[in-house]
Amino acid sequence: xxxxxxxxxxxxxxxxxxxxxxxxxxxxxxxxxxxxxxxxxxxxxxxxxxxxxxxxxxxxxxxxxxxxxxxxxxxxxxxxxxxxxxxxxxxxxxxxxxxxxxxxxxxxxxxxxxxxxxxxxxxxxxxxxxxxxxxxxxxxxxxxxxxxxxxxxxxxxxxxxxxxxxxxxxxxxxxxxxxxxxxxxxxxxxxxxxxxxxxxxxxxxxxxxxxxxxxxxxxxxxxxxxxxxxxxxxxxxxxxxxxxxxxxxxxxxxxxxxxxxxxxxxxxxxxxxxxxxxxxxxxxxxxxxxxxxxxxxxxxxxxxxxxxxxxxxxxxxxxxxxxxxxxxxxxxxxxxxxxxxxxxxxxxxxxxxxxxxxxxxxxxxxxxxxxxxxxxxxxxxxxxxxxxxxxxxxxxxxxxxxxxxxxxxxxxxxxxxxxxxxxxxxxxxxxxxxxxxxxxxxxx
Numbered sequence: 001x002x003x004x005x006x007x008x009x010x011x012x013x014x015x016x017x018x019x020x021x022x023x024x025x026x027x028x029x030x031x032x033x034x035x036x037x038x039x040x041x042x043x044x045x046x047x048x049x050x051x052x053x054x055x056x057x058x059x060x061x062x063x064x065x066x067x068x069x070x071x072x073x074x075x076x077x078x079x080x081x082x083x084x085x086x087x088x089x090x091x092x093x094x095x096x097x098x099x100x101x102x103x104x105x106x107x108x109x110x111x112x113x114x115x116x117x118x119x120x121x122x123x124x125x126x127x128x129x130x131x132x133x134x135x136x137x138x139x140x141x142x143x144x145x146x147x148x149x150x151x152x153x154x155x156x157x158x159x160x161x162x163x164x165x166x167x168x169x170x171x172x173x174x175x176x177x178x179x180x181x182x183x184x185x186x187x188x189x190x191x192x193x194x195x196x197x198x199x200x201x202x203x204x205x206x207x208x209x210x211x212x213x214x215x216x217x218x219x220x221x222x223x224x225x226x227x228x229x230x231x232x233x234x235x236x237x238x239x240x241x242x243x244x245x246x247x248x249x250x251x252x253x254x255x256x257x258x259x260x261x262x263x264x265x266x267x268x269x270x271x272x273x274x275x276x277x278x279x280x281x282x283x284x285x286x287x288x289x290x291x292x293x294x295x296x297x298x299x300x301x302x303x304x305x306x307x308x309x310x311x312x313x314x315x316x317x318x319x320x321x322x323x324x325x326x327x328x329x330x331x332x333x334x335x336x337x338x339x340x341x342x343x344x345x346x347x348x349x350x351x352x353x354x355x356x357x358x359x360x361x362x363x364x365x366x367x368x369x370x371x372x373x374x375x376x377x378x379x380x381x382x383x384x385x386x387x388x389x390x391x392x393x394x395x396x397x398x399x400x401x402x403x404x405x406x407x408x409x410x411x412x413x414x415x416x417x418x419x420x421x422x423x424x425x426x427x428x429x430x431x432x433x434x435x436x437x438x439x440x441x442x443x444x
Contacts, residue, residue, distance in 0.1 A: 001039035001427065002137045003032055004061065004165075006158055008144020009045075010289070011063055016050040017288045020337025023230040023318035024143030024176055029055040031229075031417070032140065035424045042132060044161075054317070065129030069160035130164075138427055139165040143176025143204060143229045145336065147191070150357055155187045162194050171430065173423050174201045176229035176416070178364070179209030181356050192216045199426060202419045204228040205364035224419050227368050227412030230318070230337065234344035235409045237322045242347065242398055246274060246391070247284040247324070247331035249338045250352065252297040262378045266352070267301045269387045270332065274305065277395070281305070283312030284325050284342075286335040294335060330394045332387075336361045339373065344409040346402035348372045348394040350387070354379055369408045372401040 005028060008021045016022055025043065032041050041058045045051045048060035139162070146154040165172050182188060195201070195216045203209045203225045213223050248270055250263060274281050281302060285294030295311030302309045315321045322341050325331060331342035332350045336358070339349035343365065351362040353375055366373045374390050376383070394401075 001036040001431075002135050003036075003039055003041045003140060004132060004136050004138075005029065005032075005041060005043045005058070005140045005142050006161055007043060007045070007142045008146050008154070010154075011046050011067075014289050015045065015047045016054065018286060018337075019288075019315075019318045019321050020230065020286050020335070020340070021144065022054055023233055023322075023337065024228070026055055026318065027229045027233055028140060028142040028175055029058045031420050033057050035420060061132055062125050062128065065125035065127075066161055067157060068123075068126040068129070069164060070156060133164060133168060133170070136165065136168075136170050137431065138423075139170050139172045141172070141174040141177070145178035145204075145206065145357075145361065147177065147179050147187070148182055148357055149184055152184055152187060155184075159187070159190045159194060162198070163190075166194065166197050171427060172198045174198060175419070176202055176204045176226070177209070178204050178206040178361060180206060180212045181208065181360055182212060188216070196222075198222065200224065200419065200423060202226045202229075202416065205368045207360045207363035207367065209360075209364070224415070226416035226419055227409075228337075228340045229416050230340055231344040231409050232413045232416065233318065234322050234325075234341040235406070235413060237319070237326060238345040238406070239326045242329050242402060243327040245280045245282045245328045246270065246277075246395075247282045247328035247333070247338065247342065247347075248298060248301055249284045249286065249294055249331070249333040249335045250297040250301060251287065251292060251294060251334040251358070262354075262383065263297065263300055265383050266332075266378075266387065267303065269384050269391070270301055271305050273388070273391055279329075282324055282328055283309060283315070284321060284328070284331060284333065284338045285312040285315060286321070286337045288313070329398050330391060332391060334358070334378075336365070339365055343369045343372055343405055346406040346409075348398055348401050348405070349374070350390045350394055351375045352378055352387075368412060369405055371397075372405040372408075 007025045009015045009018065009025065029041055029043065032039060042061040043051055043055065043058045044063045044066050045060050046063050051058055051060050141158060146158065162172055195213065195218050199222065201213060201218060201223050203223065205225055205227055210223060210225060250266060252263065270281060283295065283298040285298055287294050295313045299309060299311035315324055325338065325341045325347065326345055328342065328347055330348050330350065331338055332352065333339050334352040339351050339362065342349045349372065351365070351373060353359045353362050362373070362375045366375060374394065376386055376390055
């Protein structure tokens with residue numbers, strides 16, 4: 001088997017800076033190699049060294065070559081800028097028609113354009129990518145929360161790659177996907193054309209995800225809600241007994257919509273609980289981006305109580321972070337995967353939501369894990385009072401919640417592993433030689 005994996009990771013220097021996405025990739029690669037030990041698993045990446053560190057069994061395939069597929073959106077960009085609006089709209093329609101009906105011609109045009117103007121060697125990378133696609137047996141879209149309005153660039157690249165794979169009759173499978181909220185008409189139109197052709201779409205449980213796929217006319221038998229694939233990773237690392245710390249995380253980013261005033265209110269509640277209970281506050285960061293550095297917001301939460309903390313900056317792998325969460329009795333988080341890593345270890349999570357994007361993520365976790373996952377809307381009145389009550393309730397009920405949470409994790413692990421077994425069975429049937437082929441081989 002020759003497999004290509006699209007990750008949910010950002011590109012460039014931001015790649016591998018979200019430990020939740022890294023963990024999803026690790027699980028995807030390890031399961032593929034477990035199913036097909038002799039397979040070639042190539043991961044689209046800008047950082048071969050980081051890929052080798054986190055997924056030593058995978059091969060690096062330069063993402064720059066795949067990104068050239070996006071050239072179809074700029075073929076006539078300069079000309080469009082000079083034309084009246086009605087004429088420019090006509091060229092845009094031509095782009096869409098080429099992509100939808102003659103994608104091979106579009107790829108040829110892209111190669112021609114790159115051969116004429118190629119100062120950075122992208123033409124070579126594009127040829128290498130197309131060659132890898134030519135010999136590919138399976139395209140996997142690894143777990144991500146990407147098909148949402150906050151990730152339009154990732155949507156475009158992923159849909160470009162899916163289109164090129166389907167053109168070559170390569171089976172496409174999506175694992176551990178968070179779907180929505182998604183309202184962008186261009187993305188919805190392209191997904192409506194492509195998603196019904198995908199063999200199987202595994203959802204991690206984002207609220208509204210299944211309804212979104214139904215609206216895109218994806219066959220019900222191609223949809224499976226399994227929970228997040230990283231539940232497997234965290235469950236395997238669980239401790240025999242719960243910890244005695246309060247894990248803390250707060251996502252401050254343009255898509256999370258957390259104001260400084262809310263951060264101060266949250267800090268007051270966390271520090272008061274720590275002093276009254278005499279328990280430590282443990283950083284549990286997920287993202288380390290310039291625009292979403294969890295370690296920086298955690299340091300602000302610890303200001304005045306632990307000014308020497310690095311906010312969890314030293315937790316530079318999913319395994320280290322999961323072990324840190326295992327020391328907690330309760331986790332308070334504004335980041336999705338900090339909640340996943342806690343709940344999968346039998347640890348209650350108090351989830352802080354502001355945007356509809358995060359509300360959908362956390363509500364999906366609540367559907368899968370039940371009462372061990374509580375959700376607070378930050379911008380609603382009496383935040384400090386509601387947060388204090390939620391933390392106290394979770395702390396008091398942690399022992400009783402532990403086994404139900406672990407049982408929910410086991411159920412999700414079986415579902416997600418079952419999807420992988422179905423993928424293997426389908427691919428093995430597709431690759432199995434037909435009777436005609438066997439006869440030809442015997443004649444030779």
